[in-house]
Amino acid sequence: MRLDHLKILNAARAERRAIALVSDLTDGTDRLFTERDTVEGALGEALRAAFLSGKSAAVDADGRSLFINVHVPPPRIVVIGAVHISQSLAVMATLAGFDLTIIDPRTAFATPERFADVNLIAEWPSDALKDCPLDAFTALVAVTHDPKIDDMPLSEALKTGCFYVGALGSRKTHAKRLERLGAEGFSQGQLARISAPIGLDIGAATPAEIAVAILAEIIQSLRRRALDRSTAA
Amino acid sequence: MDELARTDPLTVAERWKGEGRPVAIATVIETWGSAPRPVGSHLVVDAEGNFHGSVSGGCVEGAVITEALDIIGSGSPRILEFGVADETAWRVGLSCGGRIRVFVERLD
Numbered sequence: 001m002r003l004d005h006l007k008i009l010n011a012a013r014a015e016r017r018a019i020a021l022v023s024d025l026t027d028g029t030d031r032l033f034t035e036r037d038t039v040e041g042a043l044g045e046a047l048r049a050a051f052l053s054g055k056s057a058a059v060d061a062d063g064r065s066l067f068i069n070v071h072v073p074p075p076r077i078v079v080i081g082a083v084h085i086s087q088s089l090a091v092m093a094t095l096a097g098f099d100l101t102i103i104d105p106r107t108a109f110a111t112p113e114r115f116a117d118v119n120l121i122a123e124w125p126s127d128a129l130k131d132c133p134l135d136a137f138t139a140l141v142a143v144t145h146d147p148k149i150d151d152m153p154l155s156e157a158l159k160t161g162c163f164y165v166g167a168l169g170s171r172k173t174h175a176k177r178l179e180r181l182g183a184e185g186f187s188q189g190q191l192a193r194i195s196a197p198i199g200l201d202i203g204a205a206t207p208a209e210i211a212v213a214i215l216a217e218i219i220q221s222l223r224r225r226a227l228d229r230s231t232a233a
Numbered sequence: 234m235d236e237l238a239r240t241d242p243l244t245v246a247e248r249w250k251g252e253g254r255p256v257a258i259a260t261v262i263e264t265w266g267s268a269p270r271p272v273g274s275h276l277v278v279d280a281e282g283n284f285h286g287s288v289s290g291g292c293v294e295g296a297v298i299t300e301a302l303d304i305i306g307s308g309s310p311r312i313l314e315f316g317v318a319d320e321t322a323w324r325v326g327l328s329c330g331g332r333i334r335v336f337v338e339r340l341d
Contacts, residue, residue: 010243023260067262
């Protein structure tokens with residue numbers, strides 16, 4: 001392995017960017033690829049599969065015996081709102097392998113008693129996100145439907161290219177939200193990335209069922225994400 | 234130094250190399266059956282046999298380190314193959330029966 005490649009690889013891992021090192025098992029040479037590199041043929045196919053699944057694999061391509069070691073950051077979910085839905089989502093998301101953080105400045109909601117064993121930050125999102133910045137491997141779920149709390153993190157999620165951006169609220173609430181964010185300068189295309197009504201349409205009726213719908217939609221967005229899309233808005 | 238910097242094999246490899254120590258990197262490239270460490274796992278070794286990380290549950294690390302010392306000298310990468318059935322696995326009623334392939338190369 002080349003030392004300069006190892007340095008780039010370690011820097012990407014530290015900054016939570018996806019990267020793959022492809023080693024030629026015969027001569028020991030290696031190459032680096034990111035999600036946005038366009039690669040043709042069998043290697044391209046295998047790289048896409050590796051980035052989407054997060055699984056490393058040996059592959060034969062162009063008559064060479066290769067090994068793709070893919071490094072995809074562990075996916076995170078940041079929930080804005082320590083509400084009833086968040087209580088169920090925290091448990092389910094952890095089971096599904098996500099790191100989850102809940103942010104809510106309303107200390108009546110954000111209590112350790114309601115959220116045992118959950119990474120809970122009882123601060124305004126503008127303060128909390130300084131220590132826990134959003135990125136392309138983070139899903140942002142805004143469920144307070146209070147513009148004072150939800151708008152700033154939603155806007156931040158669009159700017160940082162979160163792989164999933166969802167917001168709770170009625171169609172009317174969402175229409176007003178789009179007006180406010182549109183006034184901040186986001187394009188129609190960028191605003192269309194906000195999933196609202198939040199979650200897959202499975203007819204969810206209870207807070208726990210809504211949590212299932214949200215988590216399923218997050219997983220769909222992670223595993224089916226378009227790799228060539230620019231991650232920054 | 235935080236925990237990741239202290240124990241993450243690839244971070245350790247970069248640091249060792251930066252200190253002028255010769256380094257070999259072993260990577261699990263294929264597994265069959267129930268193998269203890271997933272594909273992509275690393276073990277890094279220096280010329281004195283110091284190591285970090287793992288490619289199995291401790292079953293084959295000794296053999297990989299011996300080969301790695303060789304490869305640090307020669308610079309030619311090599312693929313090693315191991316069966317990972319051991320008596321401990323049998324004793325608890327699990328025939329591990331897995332096999333792994335490990336790619337060992339020098340960091341240059």
